[in-house]
Amino acid sequence: MEKRARFRSRWLPYALIAPQLAITIVFFFLPASQALYQSLLVQDAFGMNTQFVWFENFQALFHDDDYLKSFRVTAVFSVLVASIGLSVSLVLAVFADRVLRGAAVYKTLLIWPYAVAPAVAAILWLFLFNPTLGVVAHWLKGLGIPWDPLLDGTDALIMVVIAAVWKQISYNFLFFLAGLQSIPKSLIEAAAIDGAGPVRRFATIVFPLLSPTTFFLLVVNIVYAFFDTFAIIDAATSGGPAQATQILVYKVYADGFKGLDLGGSAAQSVVLMAIVIALTFVQFRYVERKVQY
């Protein structure tokens, strides 16, 4: 859509847009093209010797067991975060949608975790799950469940998944509740008159009508699990133990800053950018077309 009423000036629009563009070029395009270029180079750790190697970094990457493992960890992690996060929030939203009294209070009590920094969320759960002094760890011990996220990879993964889900529940809850409340009452009433009970109504009417919201949230949650959970991983486990929680975003950081493997880290950045672009593309093409009322 275009405006009919426009202003005329030779220089003013450029001046207005200049700050945004300057920052974009200096902090987005320059670094991104650097990453692209660097992904084609091999450099020793002291920066003395640089060699152009075409796609060797990428080849090395996909033959690197650590990298493939990180892919698997990321896949497991994001599937768990998205599925658990969505189911828990859906259950809460469905029940909150049922109660007339106090729905607003429940909403207020459930939305504030959104405000907690991911890193702080990680530390809260780390404290609860700490094998020597954590409260939850103590309860688990009481139940006879062995628990040590500092040494056991599975335990560590469970811990970061819980922290990541906890942080995202408010967001999912808000959108699910809104989706539920936008379903026309008349449909549900008609089904009730026909004798369909609450479970049947949910399965045949509510859930299908909720599919656009669910799909939207699914994409948001996957993006969240891929990229926004860096702080949770770093603060809770630093990718350990034995790389059990090293998701792709964390590995870029670990290899680049700690391992000083610039070419490898840049190549990983490029792979991640490709993933972001693919996800964005999915949003564009399918979010609005495939899932419809």
Next chain:
Amino acid sequence: MSESATDRSGSSIAGDSGKRMAGWRIPGLVLMQLLPQTWRKRRREGMIENRPVLTFVSHVVLAIGIAIVALPVYVTFVASTLAVDEVLQAPMPLVPGTHLVENYKKVLGQGVSSNVTSAPVGRMMFNSLVTALVIAFGKITISLLSAFAIVYFRFPLRGLAFWMIFVTLMLPVEVRILPTYKVVSDLGMLDTYAGLTVPLIASATATFLFRQFFLTIPDELAEAARIDGAGPMRFFFDVVIPLSRPNIAALFVILFIYGWNQYLWPLLVTTDEAMYTTVIGIKRMIAGGDAATEWNLVMATAMLAMLPPALVVLVMQKWFVKGLVDTEK
């Protein structure tokens, strides 16, 4: 037949193109429901059927949900009121202790000192506040300006500029960490407020949001302003900004939280304790390992780190929800 088709598409053009641009598309009804109740007509009058048992179960499930969600924060709060030896016994007590004032005074004024030293948390909170405010106001300002240029002017390369801003949506800082760090360090911006904030200020989302909104401002307003002899900047300050206030407020809430909670970027660009933000400060406090960590003080710091953004969400709930809807659709 054809008339009704144009009608239908005509009515949705305004919202459609921009939403597609911003990437997300969720149904309008859902968006409407997200807005505060006072802003729309309440559509839910009664329950379809009375099932007291199910209603009771609903309350129980919600209460359990809230309890689980609140558990970590409650334990954190309790830990922040205990003496260090009380926290270290397993299991720690689950009733608040008597050291609340002492602990908070200590972290705010001195920070932790036993195994890792840190700057006073008061200083860190100041850093966080500056970071959050500069990011929020910076993003809003440059986005308002560039959206105004894109909507109200035609100029060569306008399309290119638009796409350059748009593409940044696809480049989260996490995927280009190393080169961005290098740029910032080459510019001598490490350990400065500028380094903490400026690289995070460019914002495609906010620009799109404002572009969307400007497109809904009636053309007559701009025409009237032009006839009255008002220049573009006069129009911008006297008409566009006042009309954008609700959007600015909503965006501010989201961006304040975003800025306050930044992690990776401040972790990289700050090495000087006095420049740590609160979130980074906590992470550094637990770096010394289990036995030596003064968990009661760390947890007091965590409470302090959560407080400002949580307050902003709760006090400005209406704007917060609007902001979520606006920025993520």
